[in-house]
Amino acid sequence: MARRTVAWAALLGLAGAGLSFTAVQEPGHEAAAGGEEFAANAFPPTLSDTEPHADAWREDGCLRCHETGVGDAPLVVHRDLPPLLLEVKCRTCHVLIPGSRPRERAAAAAAEPFAPNAFPPMMPASAVHDRAWLRDDCLLCHEDGTHGAPLVRHQDLPSLYLEAKCRSCHVQVRAVAAARPEAAE
Amino acid sequence: MGATRRDFIKGAAAAAVVAVAGRRLPAQGVAPEDAARWVKSVCRFCGTGCGVLLAVKDGRIAMLRGDPEHPTTKGLVCAKALFLPKVVHSPDRLTHPLVRKNGQLERASWEEAMELLAGRFAEAIERHGPDSVAFYGSGQALSEESYLASRLFKGGIGTNNVEGNPRLCMASAVGGYVTTFGKDEPMGCYEDIDHARVFFLVGSNAAECHPVIFDRIIARKQGRRDVLVIALDPRKSPIQTNVDLHLDPLPGQDLAVLHAMAQVIVGEKRHDLRFIERNVQFKATRDGQTVAVSFEEYVEFLSQYTPERAQMTTGVKAEKIVEAARLFALGPTMSLWTMGLNQRTRGVWANNLVHNLHLITGQIGKPGATSFSLTGQPNACGGVRDTGALCGNLPYGRVVTDAAHRAEMEKLWSAEPGTIPDKPGLDTMELFKALGEDRIRAMLILTTNPGQSLPNVEPYRRAMGGARPDKPFVAVIDAFPTRTTELADLVLPAAMWSEKSGVFGMSERRYQYMPQVLAPPGEARADLDVLLDFAARLERRGAVKEGFIAGRFQNADDVWEEMREASRGTAYDFRGMTRARLMKERGIRWPAPTEQHPGTARRYVKGEDPLLDEGPYADNSLADGEVKFYAAPEQRAVVWLRPALGPAEPPDAGYPFVLSTGRVLEHWHTGTMTMRAEELRRAYPEAFVEVHPVDAMKLGVRTGDRVKIESRRGAAVIKAWVTERPRPGSVFVPFHWQDEDSLINRVTIDACDPISKQPEYKICAVRLEKV
Structure with missing residues (x-):
C-alpha cells in the first residue's frame, strides 16, 4: 500500500x-x-x-x-x-x-438525478481487479466477502448474466478525476 | 448484506421465470411505483443492437437496464449502455446553432443558420454544379435520416457525393459479401451462437468491442468441452481469456493463413464436395479480368499455401494451422470478424477468404454455421449500407451504375429521369481530398467526427477548417462539441438517442424501433427535421425540384413508409415491417415481405427465407434446409482465388514497428459520448500505447513513460503500457482520446483497399522514442 x-x-x-x-x-x-x-x-x-x-x-x-x-x-x-x-x-x-x-x-x-443503483459499482484500480478481466473469477471473493470484498447483489438480472464477464458492466476506475473533454467552442 | 451465489442463481432463475411469464421485470434501484413508465428501446452504441428498458421519470431517463425479453441480447448490456443516461443528460450538449464569424463560432438563430446552410449549398450548386456539394453521414444516424439525405442529394440535387463513416469500418465487409454472395449483409443470426461448436474470431476483440456477443459465446462455451474458440489475430486481446487456439500472424499476413487452412481442408478431403457442386463457383482475376476457374484449379492454386510455407511467411506454426483447419471443417463453425479484417488494403480479399472456408466446407446456412461480420456502429447496416447512402449505392441492393436501378428509384422518388448520375460519387477519402482542393464547395457532416476519426487526419483537418481565401463551407450536425465542430463554419445542435424516434438496423438484419422519450435540450432538433427544413429551403432556391421532399414527408414515419416500398422486389424486402409492428415487437429481421411474416433468421435457406418461396428468387424444387445463393451470379456463391498480399506500409529500418489502432470496452469511437460519463472517463482517463516487454527493454521504456509514436505522416505522445498483448515489433493504441498529444490518427495511414476504398487503420509503420 x-x-x-x-x-x-x-x-x-x-x-x-x-x-x-x-x-x-x-x-x-x-x-x-x-x-x-x-x-x-x-x-x-x-x-x-x-x-x-x-x-x-x-x-x-x-x-x-x-x-x-x-x-x-x-x-x-x-x-x-x-x-x-x-x-x-x-x-x-x-x-x-x-x-x-x-x-x-x-x-x-x-x-443525483438518476435512480439509486442505476449504475453498476466501479471496480478499484488494484492488481487483483486487473486480473479479473482475464480470469472472470470475481465471485470467488464477491460471493462470500473473502478479503472484505463487497457482496454481489444481482437480484432480478437475467440468468445469462451468470455466465457473462463482470467487466462487461463493471468499469475499473483508473483515475481520481479526469479532465472533462475540452469543449471546442 | 447481499446474497450468496446460491441466492444469486435463485434470483436469476426467478427473474427468468418472470420474464417468460411476460411480467415487467422491476429493475434494481427503481421501485415500480417510483418510475413513471418503463419503455423498450435499443442501445445506440455498437451493432449488437442490445434491447434496453428505460425508466423515464420527470422528463429524464432515471435508469437503463437490459431488456430480458429481447430475443437476441436477452437482457445483456455492457457498461457503455448502462451509462447512456449520463451521456444524454450531460451538461456538455450543444443547445443552439453556432455560426463562424470572424474566426469564432457565435450563437445564431435557427433561421439564420438554416438560411446560411441552404444559401451556401444553393450557391455552390449554381456556380459549380451538383458535384460540388457532398453529404457525409454516419452509421449512428437513424435509417430514415440516412435514406432522406441520400434521396435529397442523389435524386434531388443530382450528385452521388453521398458517403458515411461506415466507409471507414464496414466497406470491406460489404465488398466481401457482395463479391462472394452477390448482395450485402450476413445471412446468419445471433442464434447461431447457441448452435456453434467452433467459433473462428478473425481480427476481432469482441470481448471489448462487442461485449454482449462475447458474453453469449462465453455462455455457450461454459461447461462444454466440445465448444472451442479459435482466434486469428496478431494481438492477444482480452478475448484470450476464452481462446483455445490462437493463430498470431505477422500483421497483414493473415491471408496466407486462411489459404493454408483451405489447403489443409481440401488436402485432407475435409471439404463438402456435394455442397460445392450445388452452390459454389470458383473465380480468379487474371490480367485484370475476372475469369471462371475449376475446383481443380483452386486446389492447384492452394498448393502454394501449405501450412509449412505459411509458417515461413506468417510466423504461425504449421501445426496450429492444421489444427484450426480440422476444427473449422468439423463445425458447426461460426466465423465472426471486425476491423482487423476490414480496415486493411486487402480487406475485401480477406473477407473473401473467410467466406471461402465456409463455402468449401459447407459450413453455412445451418444452425451454428455461418460467416458473420460484426458491425461497430448501431446503424451502419440498416442506415447506411441498406439505404444505399454510399457513393455507389442506391437503396436496398441497388447500384448507381445500373440503369434499371436508377430508373426504379427515380420513379419512386418522382425525380426527373436521368437525375441520378450513372457514375459513383467520391468515396470518403477522395471526398475529403476534394474538399482540401476546394473542388467540394459545400459539405454537410451529420453525426460523426471526421476531424478525429479520419486516418492521417491532419491534412483533412486542414481541408475542413484551414483558413484560406474562398474556403469551402462545412456544416456539422452533432449533439456534442467535437474535434470536427471546432473546424466547422456552421454547427447545428442535434437531438440524440431517445430524443427522436426512428429505426436502427443491426448486424443480424434486425430492424428495431427507437422511440422518443425525452425532449431535446435547448434548441436542439432532430436531424430529420433539419434535413426536411434544408430540403425545403433548397427547393425554394431552385436547387431541388419543387415538391421533391417538401410536403411529402412530415416526420420519420412518413419516410419509413416510402422506405418499405423501396424494398419491394429486392432481396431486402421488409414491406411487412409496419411502423406499428416495429413499435410493438422487439425488432424484425428482413426479409419480412408481409405483415404476417415473423422475419428471417437465415437467408438463402429454404424453409426460412421467404424469398425462396415466392417472388423473383423463388425455387420450390428445394427441400427445407437446402441453400440457394439466389443473389449471386448464376445463383452460386464465389470462391475467390486471391493472392496473399501484405499491407501498404510494412515496417522497415526507419520505421521498424507496426502500429495498430482499436478500442477499449468502456469507450466508443472518438469518445465524444462515453467521455461525458464520469465513470467511463475515469476508467481510461488518458491514452496508452501497448508495448511488448521485449521491445520495451530495447527502448528503455517502462509502464507510465511517455513515448513518441511517429510515422511518415505525424506523431503522437502517449503513456506506455508494457504488456504481452501485442506481438514483439507491434504496438497498439486505442483512438478514443481527442487531446492534441493523443490524436493517434495523425499517425495512421490513409492507404485504401482498391475495391472497398476502406483505409488501412490496422497497419502502418512507426518508430518509437521515449520522451
Whole structure:
C-alpha cells in the first residue's frame, strides 16, 4: 500500500515541529464548534459505519477506494507525512463511529438525478481487479466477502448474466478525476 | 448484506421465470411505483443492437437496464449502455446553432443558420454544379435520416457525393459479401451462437468491442468441452481469456493463413464436395479480368499455401494451422470478424477468404454455421449500407451504375429521369481530398467526427477548417462539441438517442424501433427535421425540384413508409415491417415481405427465407434446409482465388514497428459520448500505447513513460503500457482520446483497399522514442 495516515504525526511529535498535513473530511465531521479552538483538520476524519470500513481494519485496503474515489469515497490527501506513516493501518488514526452514515454519499445521492443503483459499482484500480478481466473469477471473493470484498447483489438480472464477464458492466476506475473533454467552442 | 451465489442463481432463475411469464421485470434501484413508465428501446452504441428498458421519470431517463425479453441480447448490456443516461443528460450538449464569424463560432438563430446552410449549398450548386456539394453521414444516424439525405442529394440535387463513416469500418465487409454472395449483409443470426461448436474470431476483440456477443459465446462455451474458440489475430486481446487456439500472424499476413487452412481442408478431403457442386463457383482475376476457374484449379492454386510455407511467411506454426483447419471443417463453425479484417488494403480479399472456408466446407446456412461480420456502429447496416447512402449505392441492393436501378428509384422518388448520375460519387477519402482542393464547395457532416476519426487526419483537418481565401463551407450536425465542430463554419445542435424516434438496423438484419422519450435540450432538433427544413429551403432556391421532399414527408414515419416500398422486389424486402409492428415487437429481421411474416433468421435457406418461396428468387424444387445463393451470379456463391498480399506500409529500418489502432470496452469511437460519463472517463482517463516487454527493454521504456509514436505522416505522445498483448515489433493504441498529444490518427495511414476504398487503420509503420 502506498501513503498512509494522519495523526501518527502527533504521536511522533511532528505536529509540534510545524509539519502540516491535510485530509479530506466528510461534511459534518468538522472540528467541534462552540468554544473548542482547534486547528482546522486537527483531527483525522472519522469513518462511517459501513462494511468496507469494518473490513479495512484488517485488510488495509482503504486506498483502493480512497485514492480513486470508487463508490464516491472521499479522496485521501496526506501531504508532508513521514514515510513510516505510509505503512500503518488507516484504522490506527481514523476512528470508526458506530452507526454513522457516509454523509457525503447521502448528500450526493440526494442531488443525483438518476435512480439509486442505476449504475453498476466501479471496480478499484488494484492488481487483483486487473486480473479479473482475464480470469472472470470475481465471485470467488464477491460471493462470500473473502478479503472484505463487497457482496454481489444481482437480484432480478437475467440468468445469462451468470455466465457473462463482470467487466462487461463493471468499469475499473483508473483515475481520481479526469479532465472533462475540452469543449471546442 | 447481499446474497450468496446460491441466492444469486435463485434470483436469476426467478427473474427468468418472470420474464417468460411476460411480467415487467422491476429493475434494481427503481421501485415500480417510483418510475413513471418503463419503455423498450435499443442501445445506440455498437451493432449488437442490445434491447434496453428505460425508466423515464420527470422528463429524464432515471435508469437503463437490459431488456430480458429481447430475443437476441436477452437482457445483456455492457457498461457503455448502462451509462447512456449520463451521456444524454450531460451538461456538455450543444443547445443552439453556432455560426463562424470572424474566426469564432457565435450563437445564431435557427433561421439564420438554416438560411446560411441552404444559401451556401444553393450557391455552390449554381456556380459549380451538383458535384460540388457532398453529404457525409454516419452509421449512428437513424435509417430514415440516412435514406432522406441520400434521396435529397442523389435524386434531388443530382450528385452521388453521398458517403458515411461506415466507409471507414464496414466497406470491406460489404465488398466481401457482395463479391462472394452477390448482395450485402450476413445471412446468419445471433442464434447461431447457441448452435456453434467452433467459433473462428478473425481480427476481432469482441470481448471489448462487442461485449454482449462475447458474453453469449462465453455462455455457450461454459461447461462444454466440445465448444472451442479459435482466434486469428496478431494481438492477444482480452478475448484470450476464452481462446483455445490462437493463430498470431505477422500483421497483414493473415491471408496466407486462411489459404493454408483451405489447403489443409481440401488436402485432407475435409471439404463438402456435394455442397460445392450445388452452390459454389470458383473465380480468379487474371490480367485484370475476372475469369471462371475449376475446383481443380483452386486446389492447384492452394498448393502454394501449405501450412509449412505459411509458417515461413506468417510466423504461425504449421501445426496450429492444421489444427484450426480440422476444427473449422468439423463445425458447426461460426466465423465472426471486425476491423482487423476490414480496415486493411486487402480487406475485401480477406473477407473473401473467410467466406471461402465456409463455402468449401459447407459450413453455412445451418444452425451454428455461418460467416458473420460484426458491425461497430448501431446503424451502419440498416442506415447506411441498406439505404444505399454510399457513393455507389442506391437503396436496398441497388447500384448507381445500373440503369434499371436508377430508373426504379427515380420513379419512386418522382425525380426527373436521368437525375441520378450513372457514375459513383467520391468515396470518403477522395471526398475529403476534394474538399482540401476546394473542388467540394459545400459539405454537410451529420453525426460523426471526421476531424478525429479520419486516418492521417491532419491534412483533412486542414481541408475542413484551414483558413484560406474562398474556403469551402462545412456544416456539422452533432449533439456534442467535437474535434470536427471546432473546424466547422456552421454547427447545428442535434437531438440524440431517445430524443427522436426512428429505426436502427443491426448486424443480424434486425430492424428495431427507437422511440422518443425525452425532449431535446435547448434548441436542439432532430436531424430529420433539419434535413426536411434544408430540403425545403433548397427547393425554394431552385436547387431541388419543387415538391421533391417538401410536403411529402412530415416526420420519420412518413419516410419509413416510402422506405418499405423501396424494398419491394429486392432481396431486402421488409414491406411487412409496419411502423406499428416495429413499435410493438422487439425488432424484425428482413426479409419480412408481409405483415404476417415473423422475419428471417437465415437467408438463402429454404424453409426460412421467404424469398425462396415466392417472388423473383423463388425455387420450390428445394427441400427445407437446402441453400440457394439466389443473389449471386448464376445463383452460386464465389470462391475467390486471391493472392496473399501484405499491407501498404510494412515496417522497415526507419520505421521498424507496426502500429495498430482499436478500442477499449468502456469507450466508443472518438469518445465524444462515453467521455461525458464520469465513470467511463475515469476508467481510461488518458491514452496508452501497448508495448511488448521485449521491445520495451530495447527502448528503455517502462509502464507510465511517455513515448513518441511517429510515422511518415505525424506523431503522437502517449503513456506506455508494457504488456504481452501485442506481438514483439507491434504496438497498439486505442483512438478514443481527442487531446492534441493523443490524436493517434495523425499517425495512421490513409492507404485504401482498391475495391472497398476502406483505409488501412490496422497497419502502418512507426518508430518509437521515449520522451
